[in-house]
Amino acid sequence: MDAEAAQMIGAGLAAIGAGIAAGGVGNVFSSFLQGALRNPAAADSQQGRLFIGFAAVELLGLLAFVIAMILIFVA
Amino acid sequence: MAGESGKIDPMYQFKIEPLAQLNLAGYDVSFTNSSLFMVLVLGALWVFMAGGMKREMVPGRWQMAVEGVTGFINNMLTANVGPEGKKYVPLVFSLFMFILMANFMGMMPFGIVPGVHPFTITSHLTVTAVLALFSFGTVLVVGFWRHGLHFFSLFVPQGTPLALMWLIPVIELFSFMIRPFSLALRLFVAMTAGHILMKVLAGFVINGLNAEAAWVPLIVSFPAFILMIGITLLELLVCAIQAYVFALLTSLYINDAVNLH
Numbered sequence: 001m002d003a004e005a006a007q008m009i010g011a012g013l014a015a016i017g018a019g020i021a022a023g024g025v026g027n028v029f030s031s032f033l034q035g036a037l038r039n040p041a042a043a044d045s046q047q048g049r050l051f052i053g054f055a056a057v058e059l060l061g062l063l064a065f066v067i068a069m070i071l072i073f074v075a
Numbered sequence: 076m077a078g079e080s081g082k083i084d085p086m087y088q089f090k091i092e093p094l095a096q097l098n099l100a101g102y103d104v105s106f107t108n109s110s111l112f113m114v115l116v117l118g119a120l121w122v123f124m125a126g127g128m129k130r131e132m133v134p135g136r137w138q139m140a141v142e143g144v145t146g147f148i149n150n151m152l153t154a155n156v157g158p159e160g161k162k163y164v165p166l167v168f169s170l171f172m173f174i175l176m177a178n179f180m181g182m183m184p185f186g187i188v189p190g191v192h193p194f195t196i197t198s199h200l201t202v203t204a205v206l207a208l209f210s211f212g213t214v215l216v217v218g219f220w221r222h223g224l225h226f227f228s229l230f231v232p233q234g235t236p237l238a239l240m241w242l243i244p245v246i247e248l249f250s251f252m253i254r255p256f257s258l259a260l261r262l263f264v265a266m267t268a269g270h271i272l273m274k275v276l277a278g279f280v281i282n283g284l285n286a287e288a289a290w291v292p293l294i295v296s297f298p299a300f301i302l303m304i305g306i307t308l309l310e311l312l313v314c315a316i317q318a319y320v321f322a323l324l325t326s327l328y329i330n331d332a333v334n335l336h
Contacts, residue, residue: 048155048323055320059257062264069267073086 021061083278178314207258218332
């Protein structure tokens with residue numbers, strides 16, 4: 001296998017990370033909705049934490065994308 | 076048509092082109108398309124604020140819009156920092172509005188004018204890194220100004236057992252030092268990824284329409300176009316969420332500097 005093919009395969013493998021992060025983002029919002037529907041009065045005060053959790057999960061998924069971009073365009 | 080249309084380069088949209096050459100003491104400080112869009116963003120922001128700062132007794136729609144945004148930032152800082160947070164409203168408001176306007180400006184369909192294409196200034200790590208340094212620098216200056224060397228107690232949470240003193244401060248220091256990188260990287264990658272995705276989908280639409288086989292536009296271009304409308308809406312949401320997350324994290328970090336855990 002030559003180096004260019006290995007780069008492309010690596011970039012494709014990095015897409016798995018993006019997919020798993022999608023599951024993570026879904027988990028953040030589904031957990032929030034589960035909690036919010038049980039106690040709607042407390043939901044609004046927790047929205048900041050919802051977005052912090054969302055930002056943390058999303059960042060890790062975006063890192064997978066960065067790795068793919070580095071493999072395709074930089075390395 | 077099919078062969079010569081070639082592939083559409085999704086990275087071309089991030090290219091910085093000098094519009095007016097300018098050299099200063101050996102450094103290239105040309106006025107680029109990035110600078111042009113920064114000026115456009117500042118202009119849009121100025122118009123938005125100037126229209127809503129008339130201080131009318133009964134606010135009109137425009138003034139309500141401006142008051143809504145300032146009130147939103149004000150509430151965020153009061154909730155996260157406390158009564159002292161009011162001092163930092165101008166900083167967080169400027170960061171929030173600049174990022175929001177820059178994100179939206181990159182989504183505007185300027186491309187319908189031939190030869191013009193929008194440029195997302197937040198899709199460059201240099202720009203977002205400077206914005207993140209504003210946030211991080213404020214935390215450092217405020218923290219050392221208010222607490223002096225006592226600011227370092229930020230790295231030792233209350234109630235840390237002595238047996239863990241060798242580990243916890245290292246982790247806390249690491250999580251503190253990584254803040255500007257995560258702030259900058261999140262905004263930069265979110266905007267870059269979204270715009271690449273949209274450009275790739277646009278490439279499907281255009282290359283499909285140019286294909287020789289008659290079934291390709293119906294099977295490829297049309298679904299891709301429908302998908303692109305949805306992705307554009309999602310991108311508008313991401314634009315707002317990224318600006319909100321940046322402002323929210325900045326206010327949380329300011330809270331660390333002001334109140335020390």
